[in-house]
Amino acid sequence: MEYLPIWVKLVGLDLKFWGNDCLIKIGGLIGKVIRRDEATEKRNFLGYARLMIEVKVNQRYPESISFLDEEGVEKKIRLEYDWLPITCNTCNGIGHATGQCRKNEAPKQGPKVTQVCRKKSNEPATQTVVTPSVGVIGDRRVLTPGQHVSHLRRQEAHPPVITPGGHSYLEAVTQSLKKSVTGNKEARWEWIQAKLVVMGSVGFWNIRGLNKVNNKMDIRRFLHMNKVDVFGLIETRVKSNNWLKVSNNICNNWAICTNHQSHKGGRIWMLWNPKAYQVDIQHVSSQTIHARLTDRVRQREFWITFVYGFNKAADRKNLWTSLKSYQQQITGAWLIGGDFNNVLLPNERIGSQITAAEIKPFQDCVHYCGVEDIKAVGSFFTWTNKQEASQRVYRRIDRVMINDEWINMFPESFANFLPEGLYDHCPCIL
Structure with a gap:
C-alpha cells in the first residue's frame, strides 16, 4: 500500500x-x-x-x-x-514496527526452487460439490458437512504427486535437480518431493454479486493470476437454483461448498482445488463456513473459517458465538478470514464515528479465540462507499486473523489486500 x-x-x-x-x-x-x-x-x-x-x-x-x-x-x-x-523499514509493510518484523528473524536454510513444470492432461475436468444436503447432481458428488472429498482419477493406481499449488511434479523438473541427487529413480523422486512443496495461495473477496459476466471474468482472472487453491466468495447474490451453473463458469474442476441451506442468498461460497487439499466441512451457518483442510503432500492439517458478518450488530451475536465454539474444538493452526462488517479498532474507519459498544463484542471474541491479525500489506482500509469526497467513508472490515499455531506452521505467511478497483471491497490473497 x-x-x-x-x-x-x-x-x-x-x-x-x-x-x-x-x-x-x-x-x-x-x-x-x-x-x-x-x-x-x-x-x-x-x-x-x-x-x-x-x-x-x-x-x-x-x-x-x-x-x-x-x-x-x-x-x-x-x-x-x-x-x-x-x-516497517524492513518489509515496507504497515501495521507493525521494524523491530517486530518477522523478516528480521534468521532465515531458514533450504534449496531455492527456480522452476516447477505443469503436467498437461487431456482428461476432461470434473467437479466435486459440497452442500449441506445429500444427493447426486449429474456426475458430481454432493456431500454433507463432515465428509471429505477424494478427487483422484479412478484409472490411476499410482496418481502423480501433487503440490498444494495444484501442480504435478515431472521427472525432469530441472536439469540441476537431476544432477544434485545420486542413486536410483525412486530416491531422486523422494528428494524432489521433499524439497519442492510450496503451499498454494488462500484468498477471499466480497464480490457484491456473481450474476454479472464481468464479475465472473474478474474472479477467474484473479484465481489464475494468484495461483489460488482455496477461495472464499462472499456476497454472491446467486439464487439456490442457479449456483451450480454459475460456479461452473468460474472453475468447473473445483469442489465447492455453499451456505444456501442456512441463508437463501448463499452469502458464502468456499471453493478449493481437490488435487491440492482434502477438505472436511465442519460447520455451515448463515455467517460462516468452517472447514478442516489437509494438504495432500505433507499431510499438514489446519482449519479455515470464512466469514461474512451481518450488517446489524444484534445479528452478529451469532457470529461471535460460532467462532467461540469453533475455538473450543480446534487444536492446531487456524485462520479466520472474510468480511466481518465490523471494525476492530477505533482507527479503522474514516468518515463516521466509532463507539466502544460497537467494537467491544468483536474484541471480546478475538480475545477469547486467542487470534490476532496476520501481518498485512496493501490497502489498510478494505472498503469504501465510493461516494463523492464530502460523503466518502473508509472502513477496515475485511481482515485475516490467525492463532499461534498458524504462525508456527506458516511463519512466512502474510495477507495482501489488493486495490478494490471498480468494486467497493479489496480482494485478499495470502
Missing part, C-alpha cells in the same frame, strides 16, 4: 483561509486533500480546520507547515494528526 487517507488538524489557521480553495492549497503541502469535515465546512468549531488528506505511507509527517499569504507574509500553522500509520 502506497497511499492512505488520514485526518489532519490545521491548528490556529486564520478564518480567512477557511475557504475551500485555500484549504486545498494549504493541505496540498501535506498531500492530496479529499474533503473537509462537517464542523470545518459549517464553521461550527473555529479552533482548527480539519481535513482528510491522502498521503504516502512512508512520507515525512511534519509538525507544522508554512505558506505566504496574499501580502507575502509567512504564516506558520501547527499540525495535529488523528492517527498515523505504523510502518
